[in-house]
Amino acid sequence: MKIKKFKAQTVKEALLLVKAELGPNAVILNSRRLKGPLLPAFGKDSYEVTAALDESAYAMPEQACADEGVATRPAKSVQAYAPRKVETAVAIAELDREKKEKVLPSGLSFEHFAPPAPPANTDGNFSVLRQDIDTMRGALTSLVTSLPDAADQRLGKGLRAIKKELEESEVHAAHIDEIITAIRQRSSDEDTGSISRMFREAQVMIEKGITVSGYSAAQKKGRALKIAMIGPTGVGKTTSIAKLASHFKLKEKLNIALVAADNxxxxxxxxxQTFAAIASIPVEIVFNEEEMERALKKFSGFDMIFIDTAGRSQRNAEHMSDLKRMMAAIHADEVHLVLSITTKQSDLREITRRYADASYDRILCTKLDETERFGPLYNLCRDTGMPLSYISTGQNVPDDIAAATSHALARLIIGGGDA
Ligand SMILES: Nc1nc2c(ncn2[C@@H]2O[C@H](COP(=O)(O)OP(=O)(O)OP(=O)(O)O)[C@@H](O)[C@H]2O)c(=O)[nH]1
Ligand SMILES: [Mg+2]
Structure with missing residues (x-):
């Protein structure tokens, strides 16, 4: 790990020095304003940025190549290896090691849990018998899975179909039960009643459960609307800001500014910075709460300020308390917790719970183009009590984003029962 301090008259200049010397994979550890000017003749404050580069993470050691039987290649430059991939590989190896150490009682190895080897086939009849058993097992399995379970059997055809569709959309079981019970209480004649009527009732219930916050509207009160995006790493915070900032600037002709605490x-x-330059939108990069307050003040005459934050793991207590402090300095009008719909449901529950300290008041859901199961949208609203703001449906800036609407999203979760 190479750590170095860079001094310059502005943070931007210091960052250029970091990039020139350590390259784009450098990580910023700290930045601070230095008392007094770097060059007294210029009379301005100066800045110090501490940056680090973990060279070992980017270089592939020749020994490792040899150990894996890979032909040794000529050494490549540091940039030749994608940083995220290398970090991920190291992290997975580390997790694997921890798991093995934690889960296994001492003295046991993973081999103890390996299934016993099948007995040698000493008798020709044995393999015929085995095939018969396999055939019977297959027939029984398909018979059992084609039968509705005991509880489902008590439901009529319509309710069974609704339950199946909601399960396929990955609506939580508890919410499905609630919907089925409510429809059942209203429809005593469920077997003879119209199935499509029951589907409509289910659609209405899903629609009511998906609350939405509506389009962000500039205050028109002589002060900027402050919109902050927070959330785990790589969910699409910066991309969503780029889409929304472009939309409000180009279509609504509003004055937009950006502040990035994602440093x-x-x-x-x-x-x-690249996006801001292309879109001709002013941007300030800030490193602490004091700089954040200064940047917000600078842009206070704009219509909207979008505030980007660094992706944080909800499991890192220190990062979460940094974020909480930063949010307290922002006093945002809207705090969007950005979540990818492709995240595991159990993780989504944990993220929404742990991010509560950062006081989000709406959820922006991304990557809807990467799934066909939209039940998590309903689960998120019901479980957090928060409305959905926008949905993101692809990587294209500025097109792939839309304000969330209950009706359209409910139709993605449950159809009309015609299929
Ligand atoms: N398919 C798809 N990809 C998306 C969507 N939104 C963002 N992405 C992609 O997700 C990746 C990460 O997006 P970013 O905007 O950098 O995510 P971030 O949350 O700002 O990431 P960090 O700042 O590193 O935490 C990029 O490749 C985006 O193009 C979406 O709705 N659909
Ligand atoms: Mg980002």
């Missing part, structure tokens, strides 16, 4: 990686700073 952990040089690449993240470049991502937002």
């Amino acid at each position: 952990y990686r040089i690449a993240a700073i470049e991502q937002i």
